[in-house]
Amino acid sequence: xxxxxxxxWGSRHGIEAVFYNETERPLIIKAVRTTCGCTGIEASEFExxxxxxxxxxxxxxxxxxxxxxxxxxxxxxxxxxxxxIFPFHVRAEGCATFxxxxxxxxxxxxxxxxxxxxxxxxxxxTSDSVRIQGKPRTDAPWLDAGIHRRTTGETEIALHVVxxxxxxxxxxGRITFAxxxxxxxxxxxxxxxxxxxxxxxxxxxxxxxxxxxxxxxCVGSDGGVPQLVDARSDDPGLSIDVNADRVRVAxxxxxxxxxxxxxxLRDSRGRVAKLLVTTVTP
Numbered sequence: 020x021x022x023x024x025x026x027x028w029g030s031r032h033g034i035e036a037v038f039y040n041e042t043e044r045p046l047i048i049k050a051v052r053t054t055c056g057c058t059g060i061e062a063s064e065f066e067x068x069x070x071x072x073x074x075x076x077x078x079x080x081x082x083x084x085x086x087x088x089x090x091x092x093x094x095x096x097x098x099x100x101x102x103x104i105f106p107f108h109v110r111a112e113g114c115a116t117f118x119x120x121x122x123x124x125x126x127x128x129x130x131x132x133x134x135x136x137x138x139x140x141x142x143x144x145t146s147d148s149v150r151i152q153g154k155p156r157t158d159a160p161w162l163d164a165g166i167h168r169r170t171t172g173e174t175e176i177a178l179h180v181v182x183x184x185x186x187x188x189x190x191x192g193r194i195t196f197a198x199x200x201x202x203x204x205x206x207x208x209x210x211x212x213x214x215x216x217x218x219x220x221x222x223x224x225x226x227x228x229x230x231x232x233x234x235x236x237c238v239g240s241d242g243g244v245p246q247l248v249d250a251r252s253d254d255p256g257l258s259i260d261v262n263a264d265r266v267r268v269a270x271x272x273x274x275x276x277x278x279x280x281x282x283x284l285r286d287s288r289g290r291v292a293k294l295l296v297t298t299v300t301p
Contacts, residue, residue: 020108020109021034021036021107021108021109022109022110022111023082023109023110023111024111024112025111025112025114026084026111026112026113026114027084027113027114027115027116028084028085028086028087028088028113028114028115028116028202028203029084029085029086029116029200029202029203030083030084031081031082031083031084032081032082032083032084032111033079033080033081034058034079034080034081034095034109035077035078035079035080036077036078036079036080036095036107036109037076037077037078038070038075038076038077038078038097038105039074039075040070040072040073040074040075041073042072043072043073044072045069045070045071045072046069046070046099046100046101047067047068047069047070048065048066048067048068048070048097048098048099049066049098049099049100050062050066050097050098051065051066051078051095051096051097051098052095052096052098053080053093053094053095053096054093054094054096055092055093055094057082057083057084057085057087057091057093058080058081058082058083058093058095058109059080059081059083060078060079060080060081060095061079065078065097078095078097078107080095082109082111084111084113085113086202088113088114088115089112089113090110090111090112090113091110091111091112091113092108092109092110093108093109093110094106094107094108094109095107095108095109116146116147116148116149116200116202116203117144117145117146117148117149117198117200117203118144118145118146119143119144119196119206119208120142120143120145121142122208123208123209124140124142124178124194124208124209124210124211125210125211125212125213126140126180126210126211126212126213127213128213128215129180129182129185129212129213129214129215130214130215130216130217131182131185131187131214131215131216131219131293132216132218132290132291132292132293133291137179138179138182138212139177139178139179139180140177140178141176141177141178142175142176142178142208143173143174143175143176144173144174144175144176144196145172145173145174147172148200149198149199149200150174150198150199151166151174151196151197151198152196152197152198152199153197154166155176155194155195155196156194156195156197157192157193157194157195157210158192158193158195159184159190159191159192159193159210160181160184161180161181161182161184161185161190161192161212162178162179162180162181162192162194162210163178163179163181164176164177164178164179164194165177165179178210180212182214183279183281183293183295185212185214186214187214187215187216187219188213188214188215189211189212189213189214190211190212190213190214191209191210191211191212192209192210192211192212193207193208193209193210194207194210195207195208196208216292216293217239217240217290218237218238218239218240218245218284218286218290218291218292219237219238219292220235220236220237220284220292220293220294221236221237221238222235223293223294223295224279224294224295224296224297225268225294225295225296225297226296226297226298226299227270227296227297227299228299230269230270231269232258232268233268233269233296234266234267234268235265235266235268235284235294236264236265236266237264237286237292239286239288239290244264245264245286245288245290246263246264246286246287247261247263247264247265247266247285247286247287248261248286248287249261249284249285250266250282250283250285251282251283252280252281252282252283252296253280253281254280254281254296256270256271256280257269257270257271257280257282257296258270258271259282266282266284266294268282268294268296270298279295279296279297280296280297280298281293281295281296282295282296
Protein backbone atom coordinates (compact mmCIF):
# COMPACT_ATOMS: atom_id res chain seq x y z
CA UNK A 20 0.00 0.00 0.00
CA UNK A 21 1.14 3.52 -0.83
CA UNK A 22 0.42 5.85 2.10
CA UNK A 23 0.42 9.55 1.17
CA UNK A 24 -0.11 10.65 4.77
CA UNK A 25 -2.08 13.78 5.65
CA UNK A 26 -2.95 15.97 2.67
CA UNK A 27 -5.08 19.13 2.37
CA TRP A 28 -8.48 18.95 0.68
CA GLY A 29 -8.44 20.00 -2.95
CA SER A 30 -4.91 18.67 -3.49
CA ARG A 31 -3.90 16.30 -6.32
CA HIS A 32 -1.20 13.65 -6.06
CA GLY A 33 0.48 11.65 -8.79
CA ILE A 34 0.67 7.91 -8.20
CA GLU A 35 2.84 5.38 -9.97
CA ALA A 36 2.02 1.74 -9.47
CA VAL A 37 4.13 -0.99 -11.05
CA PHE A 38 2.64 -4.16 -12.50
CA TYR A 39 5.17 -7.02 -12.44
CA ASN A 40 4.78 -10.11 -14.59
CA GLU A 41 6.64 -12.66 -12.53
CA THR A 42 5.50 -15.61 -14.64
CA GLU A 43 7.41 -17.33 -17.42
CA ARG A 44 4.81 -16.38 -20.02
CA PRO A 45 3.52 -13.08 -21.42
CA LEU A 46 0.39 -11.53 -19.97
CA ILE A 47 -2.03 -9.09 -21.55
CA ILE A 48 -3.64 -6.33 -19.52
CA LYS A 49 -7.35 -6.59 -20.29
CA ALA A 50 -8.63 -3.85 -17.96
CA VAL A 51 -7.55 -1.32 -15.35
CA ARG A 52 -10.13 -0.31 -12.75
CA THR A 53 -10.29 1.96 -9.70
CA THR A 54 -12.63 1.66 -6.73
CA CYS A 55 -12.95 5.39 -6.10
CA GLY A 56 -13.96 8.33 -8.27
CA CYS A 57 -11.17 10.23 -6.53
CA THR A 58 -8.61 8.29 -8.61
CA GLY A 59 -8.09 9.28 -12.24
CA ILE A 60 -6.37 6.97 -14.69
CA GLU A 61 -6.16 6.72 -18.47
CA ALA A 62 -7.03 3.05 -18.65
CA SER A 63 -6.86 2.99 -22.45
CA GLU A 64 -3.10 3.59 -22.28
CA PHE A 65 -2.62 0.22 -20.60
CA GLU A 66 -5.49 -1.98 -21.73
CA UNK A 67 -4.41 -4.42 -24.44
CA UNK A 68 -0.71 -4.01 -23.62
CA UNK A 69 1.41 -7.14 -23.53
CA UNK A 70 3.72 -7.56 -20.57
CA UNK A 71 6.48 -10.01 -21.34
CA UNK A 72 7.65 -12.58 -18.83
CA UNK A 73 9.75 -11.23 -15.99
CA UNK A 74 9.16 -7.60 -16.99
CA UNK A 75 7.05 -4.81 -15.58
CA UNK A 76 4.86 -1.87 -16.67
CA UNK A 77 4.49 1.38 -14.71
CA UNK A 78 0.88 2.51 -14.33
CA UNK A 79 0.31 6.21 -13.60
CA UNK A 80 -2.74 7.67 -11.90
CA UNK A 81 -3.81 10.78 -9.95
CA UNK A 82 -5.45 10.78 -6.52
CA UNK A 83 -7.67 13.81 -5.83
CA UNK A 84 -8.47 14.52 -2.19
CA UNK A 85 -11.39 16.77 -3.21
CA UNK A 86 -13.61 17.77 -0.28
CA UNK A 87 -12.97 14.54 1.57
CA UNK A 88 -12.04 14.76 5.23
CA UNK A 89 -10.59 11.76 6.99
CA UNK A 90 -9.32 8.59 5.36
CA UNK A 91 -9.38 8.32 1.56
CA UNK A 92 -8.67 4.84 0.24
CA UNK A 93 -8.56 3.72 -3.38
CA UNK A 94 -7.58 0.51 -5.12
CA UNK A 95 -6.17 0.28 -8.64
CA UNK A 96 -6.83 -3.19 -10.07
CA UNK A 97 -5.08 -4.69 -13.10
CA UNK A 98 -7.01 -7.54 -14.73
CA UNK A 99 -5.11 -9.83 -17.08
CA UNK A 100 -6.15 -12.11 -19.91
CA UNK A 101 -6.00 -15.01 -17.46
CA UNK A 102 -8.72 -13.41 -15.33
CA UNK A 103 -6.39 -12.72 -12.43
CA ILE A 104 -6.84 -9.44 -10.57
CA PHE A 105 -3.76 -7.66 -9.21
CA PRO A 106 -4.68 -4.88 -6.74
CA PHE A 107 -2.64 -1.84 -5.72
CA HIS A 108 -3.85 0.15 -2.71
CA VAL A 109 -3.32 3.83 -1.94
CA ARG A 110 -4.52 5.87 1.02
CA ALA A 111 -4.37 9.42 2.33
CA GLU A 112 -5.82 11.38 5.21
CA GLY A 113 -7.77 14.39 3.95
CA CYS A 114 -7.62 17.46 6.16
CA ALA A 115 -9.21 20.91 5.99
CA THR A 116 -7.02 23.93 5.29
CA PHE A 117 -9.16 25.99 7.67
CA UNK A 118 -11.65 25.51 10.48
CA UNK A 119 -14.63 27.42 11.86
CA UNK A 120 -15.46 26.54 15.46
CA UNK A 121 -18.35 26.16 16.06
CA UNK A 122 -19.56 25.36 12.53
CA UNK A 123 -23.25 25.84 13.40
CA UNK A 124 -24.58 28.81 15.38
CA UNK A 125 -27.65 28.58 17.62
CA UNK A 126 -29.10 31.35 19.76
CA UNK A 127 -31.81 29.79 21.88
CA UNK A 128 -34.37 31.47 24.14
CA UNK A 129 -33.74 35.07 23.09
CA UNK A 130 -36.06 37.37 25.05
CA UNK A 131 -37.21 40.08 22.67
CA UNK A 132 -38.52 42.21 25.51
CA UNK A 133 -35.16 42.57 27.25
CA UNK A 134 -32.87 44.94 25.37
CA UNK A 135 -30.29 44.69 28.15
CA UNK A 136 -29.73 41.01 27.41
CA UNK A 137 -27.23 41.41 24.57
CA UNK A 138 -26.93 38.29 22.40
CA UNK A 139 -23.37 37.70 21.16
CA UNK A 140 -21.56 34.53 20.16
CA UNK A 141 -17.98 34.11 19.00
CA UNK A 142 -16.65 31.95 16.17
CA UNK A 143 -12.96 31.06 16.00
CA UNK A 144 -11.41 30.76 12.53
CA THR A 145 -8.14 28.83 12.45
CA SER A 146 -5.83 28.24 9.50
CA ASP A 147 -2.11 28.17 8.71
CA SER A 148 -2.60 29.19 5.07
CA VAL A 149 -6.05 30.69 4.50
CA ARG A 150 -7.26 34.19 5.35
CA ILE A 151 -10.71 35.76 5.49
CA GLN A 152 -11.12 38.47 2.87
CA GLY A 153 -13.13 41.55 3.81
CA LYS A 154 -16.22 41.67 6.00
CA PRO A 155 -18.58 38.68 6.23
CA ARG A 156 -21.94 38.90 4.42
CA THR A 157 -25.23 37.99 6.06
CA ASP A 158 -28.63 37.42 4.50
CA ALA A 159 -30.51 38.27 7.72
CA PRO A 160 -31.30 41.84 8.85
CA TRP A 161 -31.05 40.70 12.47
CA LEU A 162 -27.40 39.57 12.27
CA ASP A 163 -24.24 41.69 12.52
CA ALA A 164 -20.65 40.44 12.45
CA GLY A 165 -17.29 41.88 13.44
CA ILE A 166 -13.77 40.48 12.94
CA HIS A 167 -10.76 40.64 15.24
CA ARG A 168 -7.44 39.03 14.31
CA ARG A 169 -5.58 37.73 17.33
CA THR A 170 -1.82 38.02 17.69
CA THR A 171 -1.71 34.22 17.95
CA GLY A 172 -2.91 33.91 14.34
CA GLU A 173 -6.54 32.96 14.84
CA THR A 174 -9.39 35.18 13.72
CA GLU A 175 -12.23 35.89 16.13
CA ILE A 176 -15.67 36.60 14.62
CA ALA A 177 -18.29 38.09 16.93
CA LEU A 178 -21.90 37.57 15.87
CA HIS A 179 -24.44 39.97 17.32
CA VAL A 180 -28.20 39.50 17.16
CA VAL A 181 -30.13 42.73 16.48
CA UNK A 182 -33.29 42.09 18.46
CA UNK A 183 -35.36 44.85 16.91
CA UNK A 184 -35.24 42.99 13.57
CA UNK A 185 -36.11 39.57 14.99
CA UNK A 186 -39.47 37.86 14.63
CA UNK A 187 -41.08 35.88 17.42
CA UNK A 188 -40.28 32.18 17.00
CA UNK A 189 -37.54 30.67 14.84
CA UNK A 190 -35.34 32.89 12.66
CA UNK A 191 -32.92 31.26 10.20
CA GLY A 192 -30.09 33.03 8.40
CA ARG A 193 -26.62 32.52 6.96
CA ILE A 194 -23.26 34.22 7.21
CA THR A 195 -20.80 33.89 4.32
CA PHE A 196 -17.04 34.45 4.42
CA ALA A 197 -14.85 35.19 1.39
CA UNK A 198 -11.58 33.23 1.61
CA UNK A 199 -8.29 33.24 -0.31
CA UNK A 200 -8.49 29.46 -0.62
CA UNK A 201 -8.55 28.39 -4.31
CA UNK A 202 -10.49 25.24 -3.43
CA UNK A 203 -13.08 26.96 -1.24
CA UNK A 204 -13.24 30.69 -2.13
CA UNK A 205 -16.20 31.11 0.21
CA UNK A 206 -17.71 29.35 3.21
CA UNK A 207 -21.22 29.68 4.65
CA UNK A 208 -22.36 28.95 8.20
CA UNK A 209 -26.02 28.55 9.22
CA UNK A 210 -27.34 30.69 12.08
CA UNK A 211 -30.59 29.95 13.92
CA UNK A 212 -32.21 32.20 16.53
CA UNK A 213 -35.22 31.10 18.56
CA UNK A 214 -36.89 34.15 20.07
CA UNK A 215 -39.84 34.60 22.40
CA UNK A 216 -41.75 37.46 23.91
CA UNK A 217 -43.73 37.01 27.17
CA UNK A 218 -45.64 40.18 26.32
CA UNK A 219 -46.19 41.49 22.84
CA UNK A 220 -47.75 44.61 21.41
CA UNK A 221 -50.67 44.30 19.00
CA UNK A 222 -49.95 45.49 16.42
CA UNK A 223 -46.21 45.28 16.91
CA UNK A 224 -45.53 48.06 14.41
CA UNK A 225 -47.66 51.18 13.89
CA UNK A 226 -47.37 53.87 11.22
CA UNK A 227 -48.02 57.54 11.88
CA UNK A 228 -49.34 59.69 9.05
CA UNK A 229 -49.39 63.40 9.70
CA UNK A 230 -50.93 64.31 13.07
CA UNK A 231 -53.12 61.20 13.23
CA UNK A 232 -52.33 59.01 16.29
CA UNK A 233 -52.08 55.22 16.39
CA UNK A 234 -53.19 52.82 19.11
CA UNK A 235 -51.93 49.48 20.35
CA UNK A 236 -52.52 47.08 23.23
CA CYS A 237 -50.64 44.12 24.67
CA VAL A 238 -51.29 40.40 24.84
CA GLY A 239 -49.56 38.16 27.35
CA SER A 240 -48.34 34.62 26.76
CA ASP A 241 -51.50 33.46 28.55
CA GLY A 242 -53.65 35.22 25.95
CA GLY A 243 -54.90 37.88 28.36
CA VAL A 244 -54.91 41.64 27.75
CA PRO A 245 -53.18 43.24 30.75
CA GLN A 246 -53.38 46.73 32.16
CA LEU A 247 -50.53 48.98 31.08
CA VAL A 248 -48.80 51.12 33.68
CA ASP A 249 -46.01 52.74 31.71
CA ALA A 250 -44.82 53.57 28.20
CA ARG A 251 -41.56 55.27 27.28
CA SER A 252 -39.38 56.02 24.29
CA ASP A 253 -36.01 57.62 23.62
CA ASP A 254 -37.57 59.55 20.73
CA PRO A 255 -38.45 63.04 22.04
CA GLY A 256 -40.66 63.66 19.03
CA LEU A 257 -43.29 61.16 20.16
CA SER A 258 -46.31 61.91 22.30
CA ILE A 259 -47.32 58.83 24.31
CA ASP A 260 -50.48 58.38 26.36
CA VAL A 261 -51.40 55.27 28.38
CA ASN A 262 -55.06 54.62 29.16
CA ALA A 263 -55.86 51.34 30.96
CA ASP A 264 -54.97 48.56 28.49
CA ARG A 265 -54.29 50.89 25.55
CA VAL A 266 -51.47 53.15 24.45
CA ARG A 267 -51.86 56.02 22.03
CA VAL A 268 -48.85 57.30 20.11
CA ALA A 269 -48.62 60.44 18.00
CA UNK A 270 -45.87 62.44 16.33
CA UNK A 271 -45.36 65.92 17.72
CA UNK A 272 -45.77 68.72 15.22
CA UNK A 273 -42.57 69.10 13.23
CA UNK A 274 -41.02 65.93 14.64
CA UNK A 275 -39.26 63.77 12.07
CA UNK A 276 -37.48 60.43 12.19
CA UNK A 277 -35.90 58.38 9.39
CA UNK A 278 -35.91 55.16 11.43
CA UNK A 279 -38.58 53.37 13.38
CA UNK A 280 -38.76 54.52 16.99
CA UNK A 281 -39.11 52.03 19.84
CA UNK A 282 -41.76 52.43 22.53
CA UNK A 283 -41.37 50.18 25.56
CA LEU A 284 -44.64 49.15 27.21
CA ARG A 285 -44.81 47.78 30.76
CA ASP A 286 -47.80 46.04 32.31
CA SER A 287 -48.86 45.71 35.96
CA ARG A 288 -46.85 42.49 36.33
CA GLY A 289 -43.62 44.15 35.21
CA ARG A 290 -43.53 42.48 31.81
CA VAL A 291 -42.20 44.55 28.93
CA ALA A 292 -43.25 44.68 25.28
CA LYS A 293 -41.76 46.52 22.32
CA LEU A 294 -43.78 48.64 19.93
CA LEU A 295 -42.17 49.98 16.76
CA VAL A 296 -43.38 53.35 15.46
CA THR A 297 -42.66 54.59 11.93
CA THR A 298 -43.53 58.04 10.67
CA VAL A 299 -44.77 58.05 7.10
CA THR A 300 -44.31 61.25 5.10
CA PRO A 301 -47.71 62.35 3.75
